Amino acid sequence: MPETARSIPRRPENRYGNRPTMKDVAARAGVGLKTVSRVVNGEPGVTPDTERRVQEAIEALGFRRNDSARVLRKGRTASIGLVLEDLADPFYGPLSRAVEEVSRAHGSLLINGSSAEDPDREQELALALCARRVDGLVVIPAGDDHRYLEPEIRAGIATVFVDRPAGRIDADVVLSDSFGGARDGVAHLIAHGHRRIGFIGDMPRIHTAAERLRGYRAAMEDAGIAVGDAWMSLGVTDPERVRGAAEDMLSGPAPVTAIFAGNNRVTVTVVRVLAEHTRRVALVGFDDFELADLLRPGITVVAQDPARLGRTAAERLFQQLDGSLLTPERIELPTRLIARGSGELPPED
Amino acid sequence: MPETARSIPRRPENRYGNRPTMKDVAARAGVGLKTVSRVVNGEPGVTPDTERRVQEAIEALGFRRNDSARVLRKGRTASIGLVLEDLADPFYGPLSRAVEEVSRAHGSLLINGSSAEDPDREQELALALCARRVDGLVVIPAGDDHRYLEPEIRAGIATVFVDRPAGRIDADVVLSDSFGGARDGVAHLIAHGHRRIGFIGDMPRIHTAAERLRGYRAAMEDAGIAVGDAWMSLGVTDPERVRGAAEDMLSGPAPVTAIFAGNNRVTVTVVRVLAEHTRRVALVGFDDFELADLLRPGITVVAQDPARLGRTAAERLFQQLDGSLLTPERIELPTRLIARGSGELPPED
DNA sequence: TAGAGCCTGGACAACGTTGTCACAGCCGGG
DNA sequence: CCCGGCTGTGACAACGTTGTCCAGGCTCTA
Structure with missing residues (x-):
């Protein structure tokens, strides 16, 4: 009596291209399922001899533990998500690298994606990461309303915002001191004799851009300088328009000198x-940017420390996960003015 | 008779910080489990009225599907892995961004990590990604033996190597034409009258470095120039030693002119x-590198197209996954010489 | 040598989802 | 009025792993 196809409990080609499971290993090694689990996880309570047999079977079958199943069972994915603005932006390279290093030190993998400065895409990405049940989330905000993350945070997903603050929710934030940095930078120009100083920045809806603008205004006000109508350009971001804005400031009867x-x-x-x-x-x-020192004159900058931003944020994230459940905090890292020549040029009319 | 704790089927605080599951949603909406699944996945066969009730329950509970369980069941993770050398290296920014874009277009997330040029770490990372059952892997090799990936590839994990070829296994590879590019660059110098030309490159165990060296030698040989003993520096990579190597070439009785x-x-x-x-x-x-054109003189470079490398590799990956199961291929992308001044300086003794 | 205690190993359920299948109710045609 | 098909719904098993618990065999002591 031949077995019919019907009678065989279907094992439909095992969709991971037919990977061996612990069950297969157990069968081959002639031991129980749990024993294999113990060997794979280095748990105690297995005779050296048994362990060897299991190891051989693992080797022979090319077994690799399925972490999806493990995650389902254990509830921790050992991975964290990073939502940033653009992977290709050199500013974020060191930042994400730092996040990765900390993550690695805690045995976690890093999953990341770029929001391309689009709030909807940021949300989509963050929620996709939550659906994967990442243990935590480091977000460089594109949008200014993060209430959509509330259920996730309540559900236990650790969350830290970097570079820009979270919008409308109470959460950990790690920032550079944009206000102070900009004020110092502008004050530096004033100290070198400038009065007509232009400002070109991003859209003020971006927090850092707004803060830098505020720093500019503050420095000017401290020096008792009234800001000229044509000295500020806000929200231009693509090179062509920045170029236009700069040209505008540099022409006219009373052009800026800095x-x-x-x-x-x-x-x-x-x-x-x-x-x-x-x-x-x-x-x-x-x-700061690479080669700023090689240009003639060298470019004077207010430098942030992106690696430190990332490191600080990631460490804070793992503190949340460790349960040292600190209350949300806003951490501001100092900036550093690096004089290289371009900022020390005297006014020239 | 009060229920004892024992008699309650244990629901031990649900380790994702107590997230609602489809079961909870079903209970709340007064429908069956599978109906919730149908709604969540937009499957047909649900009355508008039922669907509304389910949606309300989802909203009220803040339910989000657990993708780990989904993955376990379906076998596809909708995520791909990228193992690169260093996230912070500006060369890899556009590359990984391109991989991400393609991945996103195919509905996949990107998981990535840096090998820091360490073969062991590359392997560790790649295998960790395989354990997560990523659907595919894009690898920028650090090591030169990738046989450890054989079981994984057999098991169905799509794999493409970029920037450098795979070692000792047959797999898809996407490269820049390092040999041709270097040859052209050196020929360019020769065409401008140089005979004593130095070469400073990475360790020849790195394939691209070896190819570029080969291109250098070829160009010199084509021009009938014997390469001087002190003209080549191989394997120096940290700035201090590169500096030393350059100084050496520039001193002595017959220093290089290029x-x-x-x-x-x-x-x-x-x-x-x-x-x-x-x-x-x-x-x-x-x-190429940013600002190369702003230096004086501008720096002449042999430019690769990292974004195109990434895009090509990722597209190839998804072709593998689509089942258009092409045989492994080696794709070489052309380089482009960009003259900016530094490469056109005449020899000066 | 019997009993207590330890050590090794395995059976079983559970994690949250989706595929399969069956069933109930309804409709229209014979 | 009955039957076949169609539609909406739900029960159930399965995915591969780990936690719990128990059994059997061993060693050690009284």
Whole structure:
């Protein structure tokens, strides 16, 4: 009596391309399922001899534990998510690398994605990561309303925001001191004799951009300088428009003699524009960038420490996970002014 | 008779901090488990009225599907892994961003990690990703033996290597034409009159480094120039030693009049060294980098297209997954010489 | 040598989801 | 009025692992 296909409990080709499971290993080694589990996890209570047999079977079958099942059972995924603005932005390289290092030190993997500065995409990404049940989330906000994360946080997903604060929820935040940095940078220009100082920055709906603008205003006010109508350019971000904004400030009857650039992309564009002018215009940029010291003159910058931002955030995340359940806090890291020449040029009319 | 604790089927605080499950949603909506599943997955066959009730329950409880369980059941994780050398290296930013974009277009998440150029760490990472049952793997090799991936590939994990070839296994590979690029770059220097040309590159055990060296030798040989003993520096990689190597080539009785730099980190260091010398030395670097055009002179480079590398690799990966099960192939992308000044300087003794 | 205690190993349920299948109710045609 | 099919719904098993618990065999002591 041949067995019919019907009578065989279907094992439909095991969709991971037919991977061996612990059951298979157990059968081959002639031991129980749990014993294999113990060997795989290095749990005690297995005779050396049994262990060897199991190891051989694992080797022979090419078994690798299925972490999905493990996660389902244990509830911890040993992975954290990172939502950033753009993986390709050099500012975020060291930041994510630092997050990764800390994560690795805690035995976690890093899952990440770019929001491309789009709030909807940020939300979509963050929630997808939550559906994977990452243990924690490091978010560089694109949007300004993060209430959508409330149920997740309540459900125990650790969360830290970096570089920009969270919107409308109470959460851990790690920031650079954008206000103070910008104020110092502008004050530096003022100290070198400038009065007509331009500011080019990102959209003020971005917190850091707003803070830097505030720092600019504060420094000007401290020096008793009234800000000219045409000295500020807000919300321009693509190179062409930054270029236009810079040209505008540099022309007219009373052109600026110095420019403060709100982030490194703006700085670089401004450097290009200034290279085309004969008049020497002073420049201080927010954010350091590679080769800033090699240009002539070197570019004076207000430097953040992206690696430290990332490290601090990630460490805070794992503190949350360790249960040292601190109340949400706002951590501001100091910036550092690096004088390289461009910020020390005297005014030239 | 009060129920005793024993008699209650244990629901031990549900370790995801107590997340609602489909069961909870079903109970609340007064429907069956499977109906909730149907609603969540947008499957047909649910009355609008029932669907509304379920949606309300989902909303009220803050339910989010547990993808771990889903993965366990379905066998596809909708995520791919990327093992790269260093997240913080600007060369890999656009590459990983491109992989991410393609991945996203296919509805997959990206999990990544840095090997830090350490073969063991590469293996550890790749296997950890396999244990998570990523659907596919994009690897920038650090090591030169990838046989450890054989069981995984057999088990159905799609795999593509980028930037450097796989070692000792037959797999898809996407590369830049390092040999041709280096040959062209060196030929460019020769065309501008140089005969004594130095080469500073990475360890020849790295395939790209070896290929670039080969390109250098080929160009020199084509021009009938015998390579001087002191003209080559291989395997130096940290800035201090690159600096030393450059200084060595630039001193002595017959110093080089031009340098070919094997990758962008070397190029940048060489730029720094040359800036300290009065003698004008020509320079061509492999890899483009931001601001190369702003330096004086601008730096002539052999440019790769990292985004295209990443995109090509990721697309190939998803082709493997789609089942258009092409045989492993080696794809070489062309490089492009960008003349900016430093490579066109005439020899100066 | 019997009993207590320890050590090794295995049976079984549970994690939260989805695929399979069956069933109830309804409709229209014969 | 009956029957076949169609539609919406739910019960149940299975995915691969780990935690719990118990059994059997061993050693050690009285």
